Amino acid sequence: MPGLPLFWRGNEGEAIMYNPQIHKLINACLQKKDIDIAGKDNLFYTRMVANTTAIYYLYNQLYQHHPHGKPLFIVLIDTIIDAYIKRTTAQKELDNDKEIQGNWFLSNDIAGMSLYVDRFCGDLKSMPEKLAYFKKLGVNFLHLMPVMQSPEGESDGGYAVSDFRKVDERFGTMADLKKLQQQMKKEKMYLMIDIVLNHTSHYHEWAKKAKAGDKKYQDYFYMFPDRNLPDQYDAAMPEIFPESSPGNFTWNEECRQWVMTVFHSYQWDLNYTNPAVFVDMLDNIFFYANLGVDILRIDAPAFVWKQVGTTCQNLPLAHTLLRLIKQCVQVATPGMALLGEAIVAPKEIMKYFGTGLYTSRECDFAYNATHMALQWDALATGDTKVMLAAQHEILQKPFGTTWITYTRCHDDIGLGYDDYMIQHAGYNPYHHRKFIKDYYSGVAEGSPAIGALFSVNPKTQDARISGSLASLCGLEKALNENNTPAIELSIKKILLMQAHSFFIGGVPMLFYGDECGYTNDYSYLQDPGKSYDNRWMHRPIISWDKNNRIDEAGTIEATIFSGTQKLIALRKQLPMVADHKNLTWLSPFNVHVAGYLRTLDDAKLYCVFNFGKETAYLSYAAFKQHGPTAHELYDHWNDKTYTVGFDNEHLILEPYGFCLLEQR
Ligand code: GLC
Numbered sequence: 001m002p003g004l005p006l007f008w009r010g011n012e013g014e015a016i017m018y019n020p021q022i023h024k025l026i027n028a029c030l031q032k033k034d035i036d037i038a039g040k041d042n043l044f045y046t047r048m049v050a051n052t053t054a055i056y057y058l059y060n061q062l063y064q065h066h067p068h069g070k071p072l073f074i075v076l077i078d079t080i081i082d083a084y085i086k087r088t089t090a091q092k093e094l095d096n097d098k099e100i101q102g103n104w105f106l107s108n109d110i111a112g113m114s115l116y117v118d119r120f121c122g123d124l125k126s127m128p129e130k131l132a133y134f135k136k137l138g139v140n141f142l143h144l145m146p147v148m149q150s151p152e153g154e155s156d157g158g159y160a161v162s163d164f165r166k167v168d169e170r171f172g173t174m175a176d177l178k179k180l181q182q183q184m185k186k187e188k189m190y191l192m193i194d195i196v197l198n199h200t201s202h203y204h205e206w207a208k209k210a211k212a213g214d215k216k217y218q219d220y221f222y223m224f225p226d227r228n229l230p231d232q233y234d235a236a237m238p239e240i241f242p243e244s245s246p247g248n249f250t251w252n253e254e255c256r257q258w259v260m261t262v263f264h265s266y267q268w269d270l271n272y273t274n275p276a277v278f279v280d281m282l283d284n285i286f287f288y289a290n291l292g293v294d295i296l297r298i299d300a301p302a303f304v305w306k307q308v309g310t311t312c313q314n315l316p317l318a319h320t321l322l323r324l325i326k327q328c329v330q331v332a333t334p335g336m337a338l339l340g341e342a343i344v345a346p347k348e349i350m351k352y353f354g355t356g357l358y359t360s361r362e363c364d365f366a367y368n369a370t371h372m373a374l375q376w377d378a379l380a381t382g383d384t385k386v387m388l389a390a391q392h393e394i395l396q397k398p399f400g401t402t403w404i405t406y407t408r409c410h411d412d413i414g415l416g417y418d419d420y421m422i423q424h425a426g427y428n429p430y431h432h433r434k435f436i437k438d439y440y441s442g443v444a445e446g447s448p449a450i451g452a453l454f455s456v457n458p459k460t461q462d463a464r465i466s467g468s469l470a471s472l473c474g475l476e477k478a479l480n481e482n483n484t485p486a487i488e489l490s491i492k493k494i495l496l497m498q499a500h501s502f503f504i505g506g507v508p509m510l511f512y513g514d515e516c517g518y519t520n521d522y523s524y525l526q527d528p529g530k531s532y533d534n535r536w537m538h539r540p541i542i543s544w545d546k547n548n549r550i551d552e553a554g555t556i557e558a559t560i561f562s563g564t565q566k567l568i569a570l571r572k573q574l575p576m577v578a579d580h581k582n583l584t585w586l587s588p589f590n591v592h593v594a595g596y597l598r599t600l601d602d603a604k605l606y607c608v609f610n611f612g613k614e615t616a617y618l619s620y621a622a623f624k625q626h627g628p629t630a631h632e633l634y635d636h637w638n639d640k641t642y643t644v645g646f647d648n649e650h651l652i653l654e655p656y657g658f659c660l661l662e663q664r
Pocket residue numbers: 156157159160196263299300341410411
């Protein structure tokens with residue numbers, strides 16, 4: 001690097017300012033390429049000059065001491081330029097459109113669904129014909145669960161990738177994926193896929209070479225000849241799958257090394273202290289961007305940086321790495337937003353949006369996992385106090401970033417909110433969590449739920465929850481008992497849960513099957529590649545006979561589908577639902593009722609949800625606390641108009657009922 005110091009010596013402020021030496025370096029790299037810096041590629045060139053100082057700074061934070069740090073920086077710059085060159089003209093135009101639109105992903109027009117292609121419709125070839133189904137529902141954003149090559153039986157639902165650039169035969173081919181993407185573009189739909197950043201399958205080419213003794217690739221993983229360092233790591237690292245995959249290391253007989261395997265023993269953790277790993281994985285990220293991906297789900301980002309003596313989660317350098325990815329993506333493929341799948345404590349989740357100079361310059365999206373779990377808490381207890389006690393943290397999310405909001409996904413439900421939030425609500429955290437776990441695993445007396453505990457840690461008694469939305473809301477039990485009022489009640493709960501997450505701000509992400517009320521599927525128990533992982537109980541195999549009942553009025557499928565459809569349509573109609581950091585919680589006049597206000601200019605939408613099993617009476621005072629009081633409120637959900645009464649008068653919410661009230 002002519003003229004560039006090996007190490008960054010300036011302060012953080014300088015690290016985002018113009019630097020003539022870096023400008024010279026960029027020009028030198030660009031001279032070798034077919035780039036028209038004064039003409040059609042001028043915007044790219046501008047982004048490059050603007051961002052590379054930050055890229056250099058972040059890179060040096062990670063790699064200044066690495067012997068290959070300096071030469072690989074040039075490779076990094078080349079990788080960025082090549083990614084841009086490979087982007088099609090149409091993709092570049094879309095990049096520009098999205099930039100002009102600004103924060104396009106905050107829009108209330110986007111509604112998503114996450115699905116396994118094979119379990120949904122067989123393969124990628126069959127997906128285009130299903131687009132009409134999504135359109136009918138109002139879904140215009142798809143998260144395809146991992147479709148890249150992954151060994152059957154040691155797959156973790158595709159999260160153990162053996163080739164990042166080859167679609168697994170089970171799903172089809174890369175050509176099928178591209179065709180689907182093109183079709184989705186035509187239908188103005190957004191696409192999300194995963195980059196499994198933290199680990200590869202032990203059948204990935206790098207892992208195979210490492211097993212064979214290739215030192216270069218052994219350095220792509222964390223490998224140790226004896227237990228000395230693994231023991232030191234293990235002492236401070238929690239276990240992710242304590243039942244099925246205890247510990248964080250696996251002995252590999254072939255190379256006679258202990259390999260770090262934080263998740264399953266067949267998922268080898270990548271060693272990001274090696275800049276070659278970073279550059280290779282960034283290139284994979286660009287490969288996905290150039291497939292036309294709109295939002296990239298970065299799987300398990302909390303784990304990407306390890307340091308002995310720590311939990312190896314949420315470390316500051318993990319954030320540096322994500323920031324580095326973000327700045328690189330912004331230069332080459334700026335239309336692709338990033339979702340950081342950090343399912344961690346509320347305070348920690350927030351940091352994935354960036355802090356300090358990098359506020360809103362790290363991940364564009366994160367999962368609102370805290371709120372997801374709080375909804376389940378409120379549903380089980382009928383009490384919204386814990387939910388409210390957590391909001392001061394959740395509301396810290398910076399403008400320009402947004403949430404994925406959801407009630408259910410392919411993973412377990414972790415009760416990841418903090419103990420102090422439970423205490424603040426007046427409960428004992430241990431007993432409270434125990435109640436929630438007992439409730440959803442169906443052990444608690446009178447519980448209508450059928451679910452199961454996932455990853456019970458025998459040492460700490462920690463556990464998460466598996467089970468489909470419908471089964472956890474009581475539909476499975478009600479069906480087993482042929483109990484019509486209980487079926488109706490469970491459907492009300494399902495729609496309450498969906499509505500609460502659809503309007504709270506962020507992009508709602510449905511989990512496939514939930515729109516039709518799929519209950520738990522126990523067939524995974526017959527499959528040795530899945531039976532050790534009860535998350536498969538809520539990953540249904542779609543029966544299109546069942547789904548086609550959405551058109552038969554009065555069926556469970558039709559009732560849930562049309563309710564969900566109506567909620568999505570309302571979301572799109574009401575501009576104040578877009579994520580403008582425009583959410584205010586209503587004072588808790590009734591502990592069973594969660595209420596929030598969404599505002600935009602003079603428009604106001606009050607969303608109130610009764611999590612209790614009894615009728616709830618909400619004082620009209622609740623609607624008079626934030627600006628001028630409306631005279632009339634129109635409830636979009638129930639198509640009803642209310643006149644705002646005196647404070648000793650009440651809006652009446654039926655059990656598990658809700659209203660979406662616009663001020664008139
Ligand atoms: C993410 C995925 C989960 C997977 C894990 C390991 O948390 O959502 O399904 O098991 O990463 O890749």
